[in-house]
Amino acid sequence: MxxxxxxxxxxxxxxxxxxxxxxxxxxxxxxxxxxxxxxxxxxxxxxxxxxxxxxxxxxxxxxxxxxxxxxxxxxxxxxxxxxxxxxxxxxxxxxxxxxxxxxxxxxxxxxxxxxxxxxxxxxxxxxxKTTLHKSGRVIAVFSGKGGTGASFFGTNLAAAMDVPTLLVDLDLQAGDAASFLGLDTKYSIADFAHNRARLDDSLMASLVTPHSSNLAVLAAPLEAHEAEDIKPKDVSEILHLLRQRYERIVLDLPHTFDPVTVAALDLADDILLVLTLDIPGIRSTRRALKIFDRLDYPRRKIHVVVNRWSKGIDVELKKVETHLGEQLIGFVPNDYHKVMNSINLGEPLVQSDPASKVTIEIKRIAALVSGNGHPPTAHPRKRLLGMFGRQTTSSPVDLSKMLEDMA
The missing domain is CATH 3.40.50.2300 (Response regulator)
Known part of the structure; x- marks a missing residue:
């Protein structure tokens, strides 16, 4: 019964x-x-x-x-x-x-x-069980290198969802996604793995930490040594169970292609690949895209997002896209003061400052990957120049040419 x-x-x-x-x-x-x-x-x-x-x-x-x-x-x-x-x-x-x-x-x-x-x-x-919540959507947030603000972006992306969402911190050694939400966590994904054989609805519910009516967090291991106990099979089974409980599962991933991360990427419906428009960022993103190709991921599930876009960056976006072989679908503007305040206060910017340009763009991306939004209708460069009200007279930097020269 x-x-x-x-x-x-x-x-x-x-x-x-x-x-x-x-x-x-x-x-x-x-x-x-x-x-x-x-x-x-x-x-x-x-x-x-x-x-x-x-x-x-x-x-x-x-x-x-x-x-x-x-x-x-x-x-x-x-x-x-x-x-x-x-x-x-x-x-x-x-x-x-x-x-x-x-x-x-x-x-x-x-x-x-x-x-x-x-x-x-x-x-x-x-x-x-066979109609509503048959399978929640898994959205992985990944960056080919550290320092791109991917965890801030992923945390705020999860907070921007308008359906029941779970943020899963899979940076097993150094994950700190809960702190972006101002949460102290008692349990973690390690407890999921240790109790995998007897997981039921009530036990699963007790292991996540609520943030708001639509958002909860499954934290990274509280002790670094616990990460060693979590295997790719654990992640696969846990995500299968979570799909049945949440409409959206956002994964905050480390910047490496270790077996656990690849297991999570395999199961993701969408991968949001975050970069900053500098040579190391573009180079690491191109490497990541090549690895995705070797893993046979269809390009339709990969979406490249520029974080910390600044009006002072003069680049030819079309050439960056050509170099990557992928369209840039999002441009989160740089607002250092607001972002740092949000992180230090443990308050998602999308909730504390709904009118900010950072919030508006993250919400647009959230709607886009949820199937409720639309890509930008204008060329990205024109759209961004219009956003910042600036026209430049200098020649844009051809980063793809610089990367080729450095190869």
Whole structure:
């Protein structure tokens, strides 16, 4: 019999106890958390991904609960919402259904009715496994060398997603993605690997660290020696499980082609290859693209993004693209002050400064790789010159010629 996981929310202590006892006593349901507020439930739904949530409502002062239900349905349509009340007034049931609840449960709980509700929720969950969340999208963020700001970009890309997203830090030796979000983590991907044989929904949920209603983090090992315990097979199996729980999984990868990194790249639906427009950056990116070719990755899953674009860089982008053999699909402008403040404060820039040019471009790229956006319609150089309001009279640097001369 399928095990179901639940969250509950009730203002009334007796109702909370009754719901807890009914779930525990059913023999087929597991209570993940008894939430203290609508805000906590939003965060816990994103972090714990339960089968269902039970929310008590009443004839008066339930607007917050109905607003919460609407938000939950929009953010997590695969999670069944059940409202519960002592008064089964038609108007209350109608308001619940209009908000998005799938079931209405009368209090005090009737055992037969409760088990019928559980049966219907189990059917919905079984159907959901083959429809909603059949396979989340894995987006790998990679750079051929350090110092390109790839971790900042990947962290903010994950924070920019408008669907439940997990950021996975696969820089096993030196990963620090959680600090970009201001998080202290208790568990890591090492705990996933150590418990791989007994992973279930509740255990997986307990090993990730929530950041917001749509974002959670699976941290890199907390101790460097734990990285040695994680094998390519572990990463493959973990990503397979995570695909079933999250609509987007963003991977923050190291700058090497070690076996674990290659296993993650193999499973990625999209690879965002981050570079800065300098000779070492372009050279390392060209090397990475050649390795991707040897790994038989289709070029359609690779997207090259320029980070720290500055109006002081005069380059012929067309020649850079020719040298790489790949179009540049994104140009994240350089804003040292805002980016450093964001990192030091542990606040994603896409959330703390939604109007910044860095945020706007990262959100455009997030929409593009999610299938909801469009590439720039103008030639990249023209678009960027227009963005910064500057026309240069100097001749642009032909970096591809310089690279050929240095080869």
């Amino acid at each position: 399928q095990s179901l996981t639940f969250l509950t929310l009730s203002k009334n202590g007796e109702s909370r106890a009754e719901l807890r006892d009914a779930l525990v006593g059913s023999g087929r349901a597991h209570l993940l958390a008894d939430c203290a507020s609508p805000e906590q439930m939003l965060a816990d739904v994103a972090r714990l991904r339960p089968s269902a949530a039970i929310i008590t409502v009443g004839p008066d002062n339930s607007e917050k609960e109905f607003t919460l239900i609407k938000k939950l349905v929009a953010a997590s349509p695969d999670i069944a919402i059940i409202t519960a009340a002592h008064d089964p007034a038609p108007a209350l049931i109608l308001s619940s259904m209009r908000s998005g609840a799938r079931e209405f449960l009368q209090l005090p709980i009737n055992s037969d009715e409760f088990h019928s509700v559980l049966d219907r929720i189990a059917e919905l969950c079984a159907a959901g």
